[in-house]
Amino acid sequence: MIxxxxRVSTKHQNLDMQIDELKKYGCKEIVTEQESGANQQREQLNQLLNKLRNGDTLVVFKLDRLGRTMQQLVMLLNHFRGKGINFVSIKDGIDTSTTMGRFLxxxxxxMAEMEREVINERVKSGIASAxxxxxxxxxxxxHSEKQIQGMLEMIQLGRSKKEVQExxxxxxxxxxxxxxxxxKIQD
Structure with a gap:
């Protein structure tokens, strides 16, 4: 089934153009959602993902309607591939049932792997620079070292830990x- x-991010945006394109493509069931793409817990999308079976096709108007980051998209595409689900992005010309779609x-x-590695490199170089x-x-x-020393001395002199806390x-x-x-220092 297709x-x-x-998806649109706000209630002020309109789904009509996307729905028209999905109908033209031949979608039998269309799920809509008004939710930010940054939100990974999109209820309607999650319900749709649970409904998809081997041989089904999921169609979106554009890739960014499905996921916000490359990592998020690759994770979803891996999920589809593992379950034998085809994926189509109309505007981007991606169809994983074709050779070119699988290549893309x-x-x-x-690209997602490179993105992760670049982020890791930046973090490591930032830490090294600091x-x-x-x-x-x-x-x-x-607390300063003097304050910490004072706390420890008060405990050694018999004050309760509760008193020191207060x-x-x-x-x-x-x-x-x-x-x-x-x-540890004394050992």
Whole structure:
């Protein structure tokens, strides 16, 4: 069976043009949705994906109606391929039941992989650049070394951990982490 999926991001946008194109293509059932493409939990799309079976075809007017990112699109195309579902994007000229459509599918996969690697490279070089400038990542401690030392000394002098928490405005978890860190230093 041929299913169509049409989506707009806001209620002010109109689905008519997409629906007309999907009907022209021969879609027997058309699912519509007014939801941002950034939202990966699109209820109507998820219901449609659960309905699709081996041999079915899913048709969209344009690729961006199905997914926002290359990674999201490749994930969906892999899902379709694994279940024997054909995919057609009318405007983009993609039809995975054809040789050229399958070729384009592989190009998308390679582009998604490249996108992930480029992002990873940028993150790694950003971290290296920050370290070279003496900046370390992570959260700064909310208490100075002097304050931490004061907390530890108060506990050693017999004050309860609860009292220390109240005096310094420190959470139980943080106080125990300071204690544990000091024990490691002493070992």
């Amino acid at each position: 299913f169509g999926y049409a 599918y592989h190009i998308f996969g390679a 370290k070279a400038r003496g900046r370390m990542g992570g959260r700064k401690k909310s 005096i310094f405005g420190v959470s139980r978890t943080t106080l125990y982490r300071y204690i544990k860190e000091s024990e």
